[in-house]
Amino acid sequence: xxxxxxxxxxxxxxxxxxxxxxxxxxxxxxxxxxxxxxxxxxxxxxxxxxxxxxxxxxxxxxxxxxxxxxxxxxxxxxxxxxxxxxxxxxxxxxxxxxxxxxxxxxxxxxxxxxxxxxxxxxxxxxxxxxxxxxxxxxxxxxxxxxxxxxxxxxxxxxxxxxxxxxxxxxxxxxxxxxxxxxxxxxxxxxxxxxxxxxxxxxxxxxxxxxxxxx
Numbered sequence: 001x002x003x004x005x006x007x008x009x010x011x012x013x014x015x016x017x018x019x020x021x022x023x024x025x026x027x028x029x030x031x032x033x034x035x036x037x038x039x040x041x042x043x044x045x046x047x048x049x050x051x052x053x054x055x056x057x058x059x060x061x062x063x064x065x066x067x068x069x070x071x072x073x074x075x076x077x078x079x080x081x082x083x084x085x086x087x088x089x090x091x092x093x094x095x096x097x098x099x100x101x102x103x104x105x106x107x108x109x110x111x112x113x114x115x116x117x118x119x120x121x122x123x124x125x126x127x128x129x130x131x132x133x134x135x136x137x138x139x140x141x142x143x144x145x146x147x148x149x150x151x152x153x154x155x156x157x158x159x160x161x162x163x164x165x166x167x168x169x170x171x172x173x174x175x176x177x178x179x180x181x182x183x184x185x186x187x188x189x190x191x192x193x194x195x196x197x198x199x200x201x202x203x204x205x206x207x208x209x210x211x212x213x214x
Contacts, residue, residue, distance in 0.1 A: 018058050019156070021149035024051060027140045031059060031113065034083050039138055041105060043089075043114045046142030049153075049181035052115040056087045059113070066091045078104035083111050089134070090116035093125040102133045150179045157188045158202070163195060168204050 020028055022177060040185055046052050052053075055203060056063060060121045061083030069179045074097065077084055090103060091099055116123070119139050119209055125131035151170055158165045196212045 018054055019051070019149060019152050021146050023143040023146045025151055027142055028031060030054060030140065031055060033059070034059065035111065037111060040109065041102065041112045041114070041137050043120055043134060043137050043139040044142065045116050045119045045139060045206040047050070047181045048056070048117060049161065049185050050142040050145075052142065053087055056085050056113075056115050059083060059085050060205070061085045066093065067145065069097060071142075074100040074104050077101065080109050081108075081110060083113070086112060086114045088116060089114040090118050090123050095125060095130045099127055099130040099133065103129070106157075132191070144180045147174070148178060150184065153181075154184050154188065156184075157184060158191065161192050163202050166203060166204070169202065169207055172204060172207070 001067070012015065012111075018028070024046075031044070036161075044055070058166060062077060062080065063078070063085045065087040078101070084093075084101065086098070086101070088108075089098060101112070103111075114134065114137070119141070120131070120134040120137065121139075123131075125132075125134075153175070155165050173187065177187070190210055191202055191207070194200075200206055
């Protein structure tokens with residue numbers, strides 16, 4: 001038996017640092033229109049690094065993730081009348097908990113958004129009842145970044161590691177790599193590891209050396 005517990009304070013809004021472009025603007029505009037949604041529950045999916053968690057933490061509601069869900073009673077959440085923000089739904093180790101949340105939100109006419117990397121139709125659920133419920137929901141997909149968002153995210157990720165990226169490196173990347181969140185993730189990791197290991201600043205010749213293109 002689960003005991004009802006007090007609800008957490010509303011999570012801080014993090015909209016100011018959210019990077020937006022045509023590739024993610026439509027999804028964000030829809031989400032940020034809460035509580036004036038025409039739909040009670042929706043799913044938002046996108047690749048790793050696409051800003052799902054950042055969007056989740058920029059909404060006004062109760063944030064629940066695979067790391068903290070055990071402290072929350074589903075009925076208490078549903079009765080709160082707050083927007084329920086479930087991050088990384090496809091990484092939960094307890095699908096029964098999610099199933100109860102879905103049913104209770106529906107019963108109490110609440111609203112919820114489920115963020116994940118995989119869309120419900122392709123995610124291999126263990127619980128058939130949960131699969132049928134989440135697969136029935138509208139699903140919004142965050143597209144791969146356009147040039148502007150790619151540039152902003154790439155420079156931001158490097159800056160967070162104390163690395164400055166010049167425009168000549170960006171142009172070199174644009175000529176040789178696809179615009180994807182995976183590209184950003186892999187190149188930032190490569191640059192971070194090499195600049196730390198060799199104690200060198202990021203320059204175009206050094207970047208080419210990392211790629212084995214000298």
